[in-house]
Amino acid sequence: MAVVKPSLAKGTRDFSPSEMIKRNYIFDTLKTVFRKYGYNEIQTPSFENLTTLTGKYGDEGDKLIFKILNSGDYLAKAPDNLLHDKNSNKLIPHISEKALRYDLTVPFARYVVMHQNDITLPFKRFQVQPVWRADRPQRGRYREFYQCDVDVVGSESLLNEAEFILIYQEAFERFGLKDFNIKINNRKILSGIAEIIGKPELIVDMTVAIDKLDKIGLEGVNKELLERGFTEADLAILKPIILLEGSNDEKLFSLKTILATSAVGLNGIAEIEEVFDYVSKLGAEEKLLNQIIDLDITLARGLNYYTGCIFEVKTNEVAMGSIGGGGRYDDLTGMFGLKGLTGVGVSFGADRIYDVLEELELFPIGKADSTKLLIINFDKQLESYTLNLLNKLRKENIASELYASPVKLKKQMGYADGKGIPYVLLVGDEEATSGQLSLKDMEIGEQIKVTESELIQKLR
Amino acid sequence: MAVVKPSLAKGTRDFSPSEMIKRNYIFDTLKTVFRKYGYNEIQTPSFENLTTLTGKYGDEGDKLIFKILNSGDYLAKAPDNLLHDKNSNKLIPHISEKALRYDLTVPFARYVVMHQNDITLPFKRFQVQPVWRADRPQRGRYREFYQCDVDVVGSESLLNEAEFILIYQEAFERFGLKDFNIKINNRKILSGIAEIIGKPELIVDMTVAIDKLDKIGLEGVNKELLERGFTEADLAILKPIILLEGSNDEKLFSLKTILATSAVGLNGIAEIEEVFDYVSKLGAEEKLLNQIIDLDITLARGLNYYTGCIFEVKTNEVAMGSIGGGGRYDDLTGMFGLKGLTGVGVSFGADRIYDVLEELELFPIGKADSTKLLIINFDKQLESYTLNLLNKLRKENIASELYASPVKLKKQMGYADGKGIPYVLLVGDEEATSGQLSLKDMEIGEQIKVTESELIQKLR
Numbered sequence: 061m062a063v064v065k066p067s068l069a070k071g072t073r074d075f076s077p078s079e080m081i082k083r084n085y086i087f088d089t090l091k092t093v094f095r096k097y098g099y100n101e102i103q104t105p106s107f108e109n110l111t112t113l114t115g116k117y118g119d120e121g122d123k124l125i126f127k128i129l130n131s132g133d134y135l136a137k138a139p140d141n142l143l144h145d146k147n148s149n150k151l152i153p154h155i156s157e158k159a160l161r162y163d164l165t166v167p168f169a170r171y172v173v174m175h176q177n178d179i180t181l182p183f184k185r186f187q188v189q190p191v192w193r194a195d196r197p198q199r200g201r202y203r204e205f206y207q208c209d210v211d212v213v214g215s216e217s218l219l220n221e222a223e224f225i226l227i228y229q230e231a232f233e234r235f236g237l238k239d240f241n242i243k244i245n246n247r248k249i250l251s252g253i254a255e256i257i258g259k260p261e262l263i264v265d266m267t268v269a270i271d272k273l274d275k276i277g278l279e280g281v282n283k284e285l286l287e288r289g290f291t292e293a294d295l296a297i298l299k300p301i302i303l304l305e306g307s308n309d310e311k312l313f314s315l316k317t318i319l320a321t322s323a324v325g326l327n328g329i330a331e332i333e334e335v336f337d338y339v340s341k342l343g344a345e346e347k348l349l350n351q352i353i354d355l356d357i358t359l360a361r362g363l364n365y366y367t368g369c370i371f372e373v374k375t376n377e378v379a380m381g382s383i384g385g386g387g388r389y390d391d392l393t394g395m396f397g398l399k400g401l402t403g404v405g406v407s408f409g410a411d412r413i414y415d416v417l418e419e420l421e422l423f424p425i426g427k428a429d430s431t432k433l434l435i436i437n438f439d440k441q442l443e444s445y446t447l448n449l450l451n452k453l454r455k456e457n458i459a460s461e462l463y464a465s466p467v468k469l470k471k472q473m474g475y476a477d478g479k480g481i482p483y484v485l486l487v488g489d490e491e492a493t494s495g496q497l498s499l500k501d502m503e504i505g506e507q508i509k510v511t512e513s514e515l516i517q518k519l520r
Numbered sequence: 521m522a523v524v525k526p527s528l529a530k531g532t533r534d535f536s537p538s539e540m541i542k543r544n545y546i547f548d549t550l551k552t553v554f555r556k557y558g559y560n561e562i563q564t565p566s567f568e569n570l571t572t573l574t575g576k577y578g579d580e581g582d583k584l585i586f587k588i589l590n591s592g593d594y595l596a597k598a599p600d601n602l603l604h605d606k607n608s609n610k611l612i613p614h615i616s617e618k619a620l621r622y623d624l625t626v627p628f629a630r631y632v633v634m635h636q637n638d639i640t641l642p643f644k645r646f647q648v649q650p651v652w653r654a655d656r657p658q659r660g661r662y663r664e665f666y667q668c669d670v671d672v673v674g675s676e677s678l679l680n681e682a683e684f685i686l687i688y689q690e691a692f693e694r695f696g697l698k699d700f701n702i703k704i705n706n707r708k709i710l711s712g713i714a715e716i717i718g719k720p721e722l723i724v725d726m727t728v729a730i731d732k733l734d735k736i737g738l739e740g741v742n743k744e745l746l747e748r749g750f751t752e753a754d755l756a757i758l759k760p761i762i763l764l765e766g767s768n769d770e771k772l773f774s775l776k777t778i779l780a781t782s783a784v785g786l787n788g789i790a791e792i793e794e795v796f797d798y799v800s801k802l803g804a805e806e807k808l809l810n811q812i813i814d815l816d817i818t819l820a821r822g823l824n825y826y827t828g829c830i831f832e833v834k835t836n837e838v839a840m841g842s843i844g845g846g847g848r849y850d851d852l853t854g855m856f857g858l859k860g861l862t863g864v865g866v867s868f869g870a871d872r873i874y875d876v877l878e879e880l881e882l883f884p885i886g887k888a889d890s891t892k893l894l895i896i897n898f899d900k901q902l903e904s905y906t907l908n909l910l911n912k913l914r915k916e917n918i919a920s921e922l923y924a925s926p927v928k929l930k931k932q933m934g935y936a937d938g939k940g941i942p943y944v945l946l947v948g949d950e951e952a953t954s955g956q957l958s959l960k961d962m963e964i965g966e967q968i969k970v971t972e973s974e975l976i977q978k979l980r
Contacts, residue, residue, distance in 0.1 A: 066572060066630040066856045069618050072565030074631055076638070077645070080561040096914055098891040098921035100939070101540040105532030105664050106566065106620075106650060107586075112526060126567075129587040129616055131654040135606040143603040146595040156589055158529050160566075170526040171534055178536070180938030182924060185537065190566060194591040204565050217924035219907075341904055343911035396526040431558040444801050447679075451803035454556055461558035464642060464677035478640030479560070 071195070071203030078480065081430065082423050086235075086410055087188055087208070093231045094186040094210050097223055102185045104167040107158045114159075116166045116395060124194045126203075127156040160192040164209045164407075165392070172213055173396040181214030188410075200411065211405025213392060218331060221369045221388065222338030224406045228373055228384060229348055235413065236422040239376040240383075242352055245359040246332055246369050247387070249315065252325015253301055253357075256318070257294045265289060267360035270302050274358075278302065301357060308336070308355045315357075331368060365389055371406055378416050383409045430459065432519050433483045434476040437463040445492045449512060458519045476502060483519065531655070531663030538940065541890065542883050546695075546870055547648055547668070553691045554646040554670050557683055562645045564627035567618045574619075576626045576855060584654045586663075587616040620652040624669045624867075625852070632673055633856040641674030648870075660871065671865025673852060678791060681829045681848065682798030684866045688833055688844060689808055695873065696882040699836040700843075702812055705819035706792055706829050707847070709775065712785015713761055713817075716778070717754045725749060727820035730762050734818075738762065761817060768796070768815045775817075791828060825849055831866055838876050843869045890919065892979050893943045894936040897923040905952045909945075909972060918979045936962060943979065 068074065075083060091101065113125055135143070138154045161167055164187045172183060188208045195201055210227065212220050228242050254263040265288035269281050276284070281302065282295050290298075301318060304311050312329060319325030332355065340349060361370045368388030375383055386406030393401045417423050433453065435446050446462050453460040461481075463472045476484045486498040486507075496509045499518075510518065528534065535543060551561065573585055594615045595603070602611045621627055624647045632643060648668045655661055670687065672680050688702050714723040725748035729741050736744070741762065742755050750758075761778060764771050772789055779785030792815065800809060821830045828848030835843055846866030853861045877883050893913065895906050906922050913920040921941075923932045936944045946958040946967075956969045959978075970978065 066633050067569060068634070069565060069567050069569050072567065074565070074635070075563040076635070077560030077562055080563060083563075084561070095890070096917060096919045098919060100537035100890055101544070102537055103535040103540060103543075105529060105534070106652070107529050107532065107664070109527060109529050123591065126591070126618075127589040128620070129589050129612070131583065131586070133606075133608045135603075135608040135611065138606065143595075143606070146593075146598065146603070148593045148595040151595065152589070158586075160588070173526050174528070175534070175536070180935050182935070184921075192566070204567070212924075215924045219903075219922065219924045338903075338907070341907040343908060343915075430555070430560055443679075443798075447798065447801040448803060455803075457556060459556045459558065461644075462679065464672075464675045464679045475640050475642070 069203075071197030071201075073202060073204070077430070082414065082417070083410070085423060086413055086417070087206075089234050090208050090231055090408055090410075091186065091188065093227055093234065096230075097184075097227055099184045099186045099210050099212075102168075102171060102187055103189060104161070104164075104171055104187070106190075107160050108167060108170070110153065110157055110159045112170055113162055113166060117162060121162065125162050126160040126192050126194055127152055128158040128160065130155055130157055161189070162193060163191050164189060164207045166395075168209070168211065169393045169396055172401070173393050173398045176398060182212050182220075183214055184210075184212040186210040200415070202411070206410045208408040208410050209405060210407070211403055213401050213403035215404075216402055218334045218369075219338050220404050221331075221335045222342060224371065224386065224404065225335070225339055225348075225353060226342060226344070228371070228406065229344075229352060231408065232373070232375075232383075235417060236420070237375055237377065237416070240352065241354045241374050241376065243354045243356040243359050243372045243374065244332065244335070244369060245356055246328035247366050248324050248328025248331065248368065249319070249357065250328075250360065252319040252322035252328055253298070255322045255324060257290070257297055259290065259294065262289055264364075266298075270298070270358045271360040273302060304357055307350060308353060311355045311357070328368075335369060361385055361387060367391075369404070375416055378419050380412055380416055381409075383412045383416065431461050431479060431481045432458055433460040433485055433515075434472070434479075434481045435460065435462040435485045435487060436469065436472050437466045438469075438486075438488050439466050442487060442489070442492055446487055449487070452512065453516065453519070456516055456520055458516070460519075485515070529663075531657030531661075533662060533664070537890070542874060542877070543870070545883060546873055546877070547666075549694050550668050550691055550868055550870075551646065551648065553687055553694065556690075557644075557687055559644045559646045559670050559672075562628075562631060562647055563649060564621070564624070564631055564647070566650075567620050568627060568630070570613065570617055570619045572630055573622055573626060577622060581622065585622050586620040586652050586654055587612060588618040588620065590615055590617055621649070622653060623651050624649060624667045626855075628669070628671065629853045630856055632861070633853050633858045636858060642672050642680075643674055644670075644672045646670040660875070662871070666870045668868040668870050669865060670867070671863055673861050673863035675864075676862055678794045678829075679798050680864050681791075681795045682802060684831065684846065684864065685795070685799055685808075685813060686802060686804070688831070688866065689804075689812060691868065692833070692835075692843075695877060696880070697835055697837065697876070700812065701814045701834050701836065703814045703816040703819045703832045703834065704792065704795070704829060705816055706788035707826050708784045708788025708791065708828065709779070709817065710788075710820065712779040712782035712788055713758070715782045715785060717750070717757055719750065719754065722749055724824075726758075730758070730818045731820040733762060764817055767810060768813060771815045771817070788828075795829060821845055821847060827851075829864070835876055838879050840872055840876055841869075843872045843876065891921050891939060891941045892918055893920040893945055893975075894932070894939075894941045895920065895922040895945045895947060896929065896932050897926045898929075898946075898948050899926055902947060902949070902952055906947055909947070912972065913976065913979070916976055916980055918976070920979075945975070 107128055114122055134155045138151060142151045190204050190206050192204050197203055225242055232240050250267050251263055254260045254266055269284040269288060273281050285295060304314060315329055359370060359372055361372060366387035367390040370387035371385055372382045373384035384406060388404040390402045392403050435450060450460060450462050482502055484500045484502060491497050495511055497515060498507055499510045499515060500507045567588055574582055598611060598614045650664050650666050652664050657663060685702055692700050710727050711723055714720045714726055729744040729748060733741050745755060764774060775789055819830060819832055821832060826847035827850040830847035831845055832842045833844035844866060848864040850862050852863045895910060910920060910922050942962055944960045944962060951957045955971055957975060958967055959970045959975060960967045
């Protein structure tokens with residue numbers, strides 16, 4: 061067996077114990093909040109039949125799906141002409157029938173359709189699993205990353221939208237974020253705007269352009285709108301809409317006038333109002349309704365997909381893209397033949413949340429999940445005593461270790477240090493006889509004498 | 521977009537909410553025990569460079585590794601002759617550079633070598649992640665399944681072996697298993713036996729044959745030994761060893777006589793004795809030492825790999841293969857150029873444990889992770905009241921839901937039932953006015969009147 065110098069596959073990461081503690085903190089917090097609002101966990105397989113995934117993400121997306129080579133003599137039935145022409149693209153379905161999950165949405169749609177006779181609608185599920193994309197790796201972009209999705213299908217009620225706002229608020233407040241915005245918009249308002257301009261067919265061009273307001277400013281947006289088929293007259297109508305300011309209520313008030321002639325636009329406004337009403341009835345404080353929630357007409361997310369309310373969350377404490385987003389869609393399962401099932405859902409960007417919490421030093425200290433106490437191993441003769449003590453500690457469910465062999469003290473202390481163990485117990489002959497054990501607090505460096513029961517009391 | 525009738529990829533599974541609760545119960549229990557003994561979690565990527573995995577699992581194993589097709593124009597640089605000859609095997613490295621994890625051991629070895637400057641030895645890690653194998657799917661064998669591995673590298677101390685026995689005991693007792701055996705053997709005892717027969721080179725043939733004692737009986741084992749190059753005289757020496765009976769102490773006593781002339785054999789016995797001594801000092805009851813632990817000379821697991829103690833766990837309550845196994849290995853990281861690092865570890869068979877707990881009805885009832893209360897939605901007019909109550913419940917971290925729209929009572933009750941929600945609250949005009957709410961216990965069907973604070977008290 062030749063020796064291989066080990067390396068990671070491009071765009072993938074190992075997670076060390078201290079990273080796992082932080083990642084688990086994020087996932088566990090999210091799952092706790094999801095469950096509190098009645099969402100249950102499901103998992104789907106890492107790979108799906110290629111036909112399940114192909115065509116769902118556009119041509120560019122299809123290219124980014126990782127395909128799995130068939131096992132065995134996979135070339136046996138491959139057409140000679142495709143091999144001869146080296147036609148990589150057309151050969152794929154002949155040598156690959158499976159592919160890695162690209163997101164959690166399509167597998168969820170498949171799940172709902174396949175299990176439609178077993179599940180009770182409305183079906184409220186969350187899913188926290190890795191997905192894989194053959195993107196070019198770069199800072200903050202990986203080929204394997206976790207998605208955290210929470211969706212309900214089979215319920216038209218806007219109470220669901222309101223609860224997603226509360227889920228966002230509760231999750232980010234649990235993480236300790238102090239200043240963030242939950243942006244909300246509605247696809248129907250965007251349709252209304254395109255309608256009053258008289259160019260409903262240009263809605264995608266319009267939203268793609270105004271979505272860039274933050275980055276390129278009004279002038280840039282106008283330039284792009286002109287390039288995309290709008291006239292100066294259109295820009296005059298659009299300007300006050302794009303630059304809409306004030307409180308959410310003020311914006312809604314203005315929009316009602318602006319969109320007075322558009323039925324779909326007014327419908328979108330009414331939906332937003334109903335969501336706000338639900339949020340309010342659910343006991344929201346002023347801060348949520350007037351500061352955290354931000355009605356943003358320039359917000360556009362996956363317009364081919366979303367049909368009602370859309371959401372996006374941004375933190376104002378760190379320069380970072382959106383840390384969450386989602387919305388309502390009306391035909392998730394249509395791609396698998398189950399029509400007319402409406403749904404709404406949001407997702408959390410776990411990797412970005414990790415970076416935000418790291419930068420703001422918001423991860424809880426204490427490494428609660430890790431060993432609390434290391435007992436130093438001075439002498440094999442003392443093991444009868446120390447192992448007995450170890451047993452007593454573990455009976456109290458205190459995560460603890462005896463260093464497994466009596467090596468030099470420095471090495472054992474280095475082990476406790478490297479592993480972030482908060483307490484070290486030094487038991488020599490004298491301590492074992494007197495019952496007065498030396499306990500060192502690794503954080504502050506202080507050493508005190510404790511009895512066994514005091515030790516257990518302190519660590520429990 | 522053509523409609524595809526959805527199906528699962530062969531050998532893969534979806535996990536429903538109720539299955540996830542049970543699976544999480546297993547994983548969480550194991551992780552809690554691992555942490556208590558000082559083990560920390562790591563995760564490695566789902567795919568590795570193909571060269572990292574190839575050649576580590578034998579020729580048969582290599583065939584079962586799922587290879588990932590390169591992205592883009594993957595055929596561009598493929599040799600024409602291999603394409604022309606349809607040489608599936610030789611073409612692989614030209615069109616695939618990545619592959620799905622086949623087990624957690626090789627990625628762990630890679631991790632240790634790559635991070636050797638960051639980790640503190642001894643390094644105690646656990647890893648609970650899926651692995652993928654292109655096996656032919658059959659009952660109980662899947663192409664995607666979880667492995668739960670816990671290992672320590674960089675410590676020769678047999679205290680580690682003893683603690684793995686305690687980890688097995690604690691985990692399986694937490695699961696509620698009442699009758700199981702932790703079998704132990706030592707590779708050195710097997711070497712000693714082959715040595716005293718004078719055929720050390722036949723150790724693998726010998727162990728493969730005697731490993732089958734349970735299945736084919738002594739006669740079958742003898743037949744196979746003769747076929748594999750042993751003589752009748754060898755069988756006469758082997759017979760009392762294979763049929764060794766009595767308590768663990770009695771077996772050890774007999775083995776000392778039988779292996780008196782084999783240094784390696786006596787070494788193996790001494791190791792087992794030291795492990796037992798540690799187990800005893802760690803406060804083990806009689807039952808563990810004399811009933812649960814079973815010194816089994818016929819036990820052989822991956823002999824090319826293990827070098828010291830080997831373990832296997834079987835339940836006696838359900839007909840089922842081993843539900844755990846492991847042992848000591850002396851050269852895990854040698855394949856990646858880091859020599860002389862000893863390690864020991866065990867793993868848990870999560871899928872089999874699931875089936876055992878299901879059959880013995882040992883999964884905790886109560887679905888603690890799921891919604892505790894559904895509030896029936898009788899009338900949109902009542903939502904001010906019910907949403908306010910919902911908010912109070914959630915403030916107490918009680919997982920609860922209001923049915924999102926006022927549909928027929930039967931449908932709402934069916935939702936609670938399908939989701940396994942234990943309590944349903946019926947709030948009509950009268951209840952909202954009087955503050956006397958009707959709470960239905962879905963399990964026993966009983967309905968009682970409660971005030972808001974009584975409700976919170978009951979569910980908290």
